[in-house]
Amino acid sequence: MNWLRGGSAEPQPRAAEDEQPLLDEDEESRCSSQDVESTIKQLPRKTSSKRRIIVLAVLLTTSIISLAAAIYLLASHTLFPKTDHRTHHIKDSPIKNIVILVQENLSFDTIAGGLTYNPDIDGLVNRTFCNPANVSDPKSPKVCAKPLGKNVAADDPDHSIAGGNQQVYGTDHPDLSIHSPDMHGFVTEQIRAHGIEGDLLRAGEVINYYTPDHVPVFNALAENFLLFDKWFAAVPGPTNPNRAYLTSGTSHGHGFNDRAFDVSALPQVSIFEQLSAANISWINYSNTTGFAPDAMFYRWTVQSGHSRTSIKPIHQFYTDARTGNLPRFTWINPECCSYTSFHPPSPINLGEGFVKSIYEALRASPQWNETLFILTFDEHGGFADHVPPPENVPPGDEIPYTEVAGDGQPTTFHFDRLGIRVPTLLISPWVGRGVVEHSPARQAGEYTHTSILKYVAELWGLDILTPRVEWSPSFGDLIGLDGLRGDTPVLLPEPADF
Numbered sequence: 001m002n003w004l005r006g007g008s009a010e011p012q013p014r015a016a017e018d019e020q021p022l023l024d025e026d027e028e029s030r031c032s033s034q035d036v037e038s039t040i041k042q043l044p045r046k047t048s049s050k051r052r053i054i055v056l057a058v059l060l061t062t063s064i065i066s067l068a069a070a071i072y073l074l075a076s077h078t079l080f081p082k083t084d085h086r087t088h089h090i091k092d093s094p095i096k097n098i099v100i101l102v103q104e105n106l107s108f109d110t111i112a113g114g115l116t117y118n119p120d121i122d123g124l125v126n127r128t129f130c131n132p133a134n135v136s137d138p139k140s141p142k143v144c145a146k147p148l149g150k151n152v153a154a155d156d157p158d159h160s161i162a163g164g165n166q167q168v169y170g171t172d173h174p175d176l177s178i179h180s181p182d183m184h185g186f187v188t189e190q191i192r193a194h195g196i197e198g199d200l201l202r203a204g205e206v207i208n209y210y211t212p213d214h215v216p217v218f219n220a221l222a223e224n225f226l227l228f229d230k231w232f233a234a235v236p237g238p239t240n241p242n243r244a245y246l247t248s249g250t251s252h253g254h255g256f257n258d259r260a261f262d263v264s265a266l267p268q269v270s271i272f273e274q275l276s277a278a279n280i281s282w283i284n285y286s287n288t289t290g291f292a293p294d295a296m297f298y299r300w301t302v303q304s305g306h307s308r309t310s311i312k313p314i315h316q317f318y319t320d321a322r323t324g325n326l327p328r329f330t331w332i333n334p335e336c337c338s339y340t341s342f343h344p345p346s347p348i349n350l351g352e353g354f355v356k357s358i359y360e361a362l363r364a365s366p367q368w369n370e371t372l373f374i375l376t377f378d379e380h381g382g383f384a385d386h387v388p389p390p391e392n393v394p395p396g397d398e399i400p401y402t403e404v405a406g407d408g409q410p411t412t413f414h415f416d417r418l419g420i421r422v423p424t425l426l427i428s429p430w431v432g433r434g435v436v437e438h439s440p441a442r443q444a445g446e447y448t449h450t451s452i453l454k455y456v457a458e459l460w461g462l463d464i465l466t467p468r469v470e471w472s473p474s475f476g477d478l479i480g481l482d483g484l485r486g487d488t489p490v491l492l493p494e495p496a497d498f
Contacts, residue, residue: 152347
């Protein structure tokens with residue numbers, strides 16, 4: 001396992017060179033003395049020496065008090081609020097263990113748009129959703145979504161940031177003042193990415209979806225637990241930037257799966273570092289093949305030694321679940337990208353089989369009654385969805401990303417738009433059965449990947465990592481409403497063979 005890196009050769013974290021004190025000490029003393037001197041010069045020349053001393057003492061005292069008050073206000077965030085403050089703590093939560101499985105590359109409409117158990121799901125069952133073959137040609141033939149998804153996708157759709165621009169806005173260079181997110185560019189981008197002009201049947205795979213019979217495992221989980229139908233990926237782009245947002249609230253300016261992720265070059269604080277600082281146990285169980293597990297994105301993981309102590313192969317997860325020895329925070333990486341991850345050409349039924357094995361191991365675990373299992377997908381993978389992603393959201397930091405679009409011109413992204421909708425489930429004996437959650441009722445914003453970090457911060461009293469996490473609504477109020485359930489299924493259906 002080549003991701004178990006360590007040693008003195010690893011790069012050291014970059015110093016925070018752009019962080020400066022609010023007030024330089026020399027400047028502080030200079031401003032204070034100048035204010036006092038200016039005031040003294042306004043006193044009558046014939047003032048007695050004693051009176052001068054008294055006035056000077058009063059002025060100095062007033063200046064010191066004012067300066068102390070200003071420092072206090074700064075320290076208490078009254079003047080300049082920080083984003084890394086603690087959020088409100090969830091007390092007496094029944095959840096003691098969190099297990100998170102992030103699968104690969106499916107939009108909400110693709111895997112959940114055909115679910116029929118609840119008519120309130122914002123899917124495709126009672127909707128006509130079409131894309132033109134050429135989004136710039138009003139006379140172009142239309143390709144409409146049909147419940148004809150294949151077990152193995154013929155093509156891996158474009159899921160770059162530039163490709164996402166085309167899919168959502170119908171242009172490589174969206175200007176939010178003139179371009180609307182009409183979600184009409186998926187077929188156009190599929191044709192362009194794979195050179196399949198004229199083959200609309202093949203291009204239509206990007207917009208087709210699955211029925212409950214295709215995805216019986218996912219359907220059973222949704223029927224028995226809580227499904228979000230308005231949960232958005234963090235970045236309208238590929239896997240690793242989204243996984244970085246999932247685990248740290250920012251990608252540090254990375255917009256594609258570059259080498260930095262595989263050499264543990266990301267310098268920001270991650271949830272793994274936070275948990276260790278708070279003495280909360282965690283393990284990243286990994287089934288990755290040729291890719292670094294998510295916890296290995298970060299320099300801290302290597303330099304702290306956690307690359308050798310807190311990253312385990314996937315078979316250890318099943319052992320720990322069976323014996324009741326899962327840590328308080330479990331992060332699971334699937335294989336990628338040929339068998340069980342859902343990422344094309346991974347077969348859908350093999351991905352379902354992997355999800356089924358994780359759930360059933362947790363359900364049989366002595367820790368089940370204290371566990372929240374979160375199943376989500378890192379990004380849409382280029383597959384179509386009809387719901388526009390939110391715009392004008394806070395980025396994780398101020399580092400932009402630029403890449404070359406399909407027209408050969410550069411396009412810059414500031415991480416101020418969310419990614420496309422992905423299916424997400426809360427699975428626990430402490431959530432309701434068959435619940436479909438839309439936008440948060442008592443919070444601003446929309447559910448997104450960093451909502452997980454917001455919830456974890458609330459549950460365990462951790463600092464908020466980034467402005468994106470601060471903006472993200474938590475789902476803590478959806479847990480424990482009706483007490484402990486005794487009707488959660490022990491086994492799930494077998495995956496379909498189609």
